[in-house]
Amino acid sequence: MESPGRDFLLSTTEKMEAKEGPAAAESVIPITSHKEDIDPESFAPPDGGLDAWLTVLGTTMIAFGTFGLVNGYGGFADFYKQEYLSNYSPTLVSMIGALQVFVLYIFAGFAGAVFDAVGPRYLVPASGITVVFALFMLSITRPGQIYQQFLCQSVLFSVGATFSFFPSMGLIPHWFKRKLPYAIGPLTAGASIGGIVFPIMLAKLIPRVGFGWTIRIIAFMTLFCFIVATLTVKARRPTKPLPPFHMLFDFGAFRDPCYVFLATGCWFSVFAVFNPFFYLGLYASTANPSSSLNPYYLAILCATSIAGRTIPGVIAVHVGRFNVLCISTLISAILIIALWYTSTAEPNLIAFSALYGFFSGPFFALMPACVSQISPVEKVGARIGGTYAFMAPATFAGTPITGIFIRKQTIPNFQHLILFSAVGALIGTAFLFVSRFIKERRVFAVI
Template identity: 55%
Template sequence: MAAVTINDTIVSGNHTFEPLDKETSDAESPSQLSRVESPVGRVLPSPPDGGRDAWLTVLGSTIVSFCAFGCINAFGQFADFYSKGYLDNYAITLITMIGAVQVFILYLMGGFIGALFDAIGPRYLIPASGITISFSLFMLSITKPQQIWQQYLTQSVLYSIGAALGFYPAVSVIPHWFRKRAAFAMGFVYAGSGVSGIILPIMLNRLFPILGFGWTVRIVAFMVLGLYAIASLLIKSPRPRKPMPNLLTLLDFAAFLDLRFTLFAIGAWFNIVAVFNPYFYIGAYSTVVNPDSRVTPYLLAIMCGCSIPGRIVPGLIADKFGRFNTVAVASTISSIFILSLWYLSTSEASLIAFACLYGILSGPFFAVMPACVAQITPIERIGGRIGILLTFLSTGALLGSPVGGVFIRTESVENFQHLVLFTGVISLVGSFFFIVARFVCDKRLLVAV
């Protein structure tokens, strides 16, 4: 849909944020949305921006986000366990590649699953996701030590396929229910992944020594199965199903003909190369600068915990002051913190401060990014556009952590600082493209975009 049109002028301090002109986008206005016709000739309803079914869908989508990103957010804990015994015959780069391939396949599936959702809705995709993720975790629980190919098969490939089957419908269904409050609602959905980043790392850290690898992972699998049963009952779409298109028409490559989308996608690609490095490496960095720190096992949980308000609150800000504005500003500030605070962190206090601030400032990238795409996309193509964006980002997700690992083949403060510089500079390049995309949407400075 079009860049957000704000009927009333927004005043902040001494600055006035003017409404975005309707001419800045070719997507539907609210009045047009109420009369958009489906391929089978029925008039599609305008998103209601609330109601019982809408908020129950948000709850169900949040549960799916918790489950789909659970083991991805907790991969730092898995990597620590693998490197200290379970897979200690393998280089750290090969171990971190398990997590990188996870994200790569999850994003790679986006174009297909997102467009498939546009055709058939969430009814069958959500249960299929829960079954596939649970099965992959049960298979992971019976893998053998020093057989890394089994981790790649179950944790990297099978788990990610299952996560994609649920995550894209869970995100793409939100604009079917919300328009003006879409970023806020999506913030709640993405906050689910942040909650999993708190619970699962601590849960794994406590249960691995007590129950062992197999039963710890099986407990997670049973938990996922139960949560998905609830989510499958809650998530609904108010829009009718469309006839199933052929495979080639599922992938919405026409999105890249829109300069706004293309520039935003390039910025997101650079950002995704960098954004997971603090999540994957902050624990290892803390071990090098403070070997006896008791805080190290909890830094990832702290970062994920702070990302929860970082995904919800920016949704409110984005819906009022502009989604592109929010992503561009948050990305720029987080890049500065990487290059300054993380680079100079040598104490527990400074690492905790960085974990908190980066968790907050990395949140808008994940939570508001789909709302930015929805803002410049006709509503009947939102799933495909979000999906094709994340498919485009898959190569960046695959490159980021392994390339970062090249800098720390020998773990030292100096080598980690090289990793930090790489991460910060790449993130800053992404921020530049976000800013350019924002000004392509509207050249005026004080306008909500």
């Protein structure tokens, strides 16, 4: 699983047209409701300074402790399916992670609006308390009681995480403009590093200290992350009133054919793109049960995704966001068929993990940027939030549906799962290419 990327944040800077002044580089503007009393130049992005880089540090810690844990769900899934929840089907176990992503996505737009109204001073610690409490509750869940994992890991943790992770992404452009690509890199890497660290911790610590204490150690790490974030993350722009519900999402966007094909392509792509994150480790354990590499495939995948979510964004500046998004998604689908479907050999699985991590990254990094490129400036935030909400059902349905293929864990059954994933990815790619074609032809609906 990947987190949304740097180009979403680049797009939000288009909304900040205030001219930079020398005073902007030195001071943090206090949260206030009296916007008319504040000179716009006083909260223009300073592109540096101690407070700005401390905010980068804090948001990176948030990304590590929230979406990093979501990225590492494959490590949880392997343990649940083999030991802790072995009395349940793989489909039901995979729904824990699927619901986790669903809750994150469905509340993405609302979380940003709440953050704008409340500010980080209260929302970040409140989010941290919720996330840490969810992890401590997860540590005392009992084997064979899957409803406890759903309540703690899928619902409570994700509700807490979404109200800090997504707003953190939108906060960085308040501090940076020209240097925004450099500021986004740490936040993007934080989520991927979490996807590397947490599965390895689970594999190494559970046999030594047990599931409960392993989760408590992770909870204390997450608590430390949020303490740092609470002390370092600062608001720069004034708060604004919470908008009415109908303004959180731009439902009129579905009258624009370019947006419709883009959103539909993203729906089918996200329906399939998470399956390697959830099932690659279990597939490797089925194909090579005694291999010492089995716990590390997800870590390899997340490691290469760091580059996959940063480098293509730089390339997209020169060759186009839609071009990079379409080509990388097509390559991801081809890799599923060419490497994952055709072989159980460890070298091929390592190659697939590394390549898929890189080429699946641009989907999450560039999707919001593509939405912003075809949207009116005043509707960018609403459309991005609406796109995440639109994709949320696919995240919830995709992995459980594919899990039906492996009720009995055999290589042929896994191959059915892999082929189904590839078909979904190819359908999504086709819709993305149509969206690109419409954009290039400038065929837009009147909104």
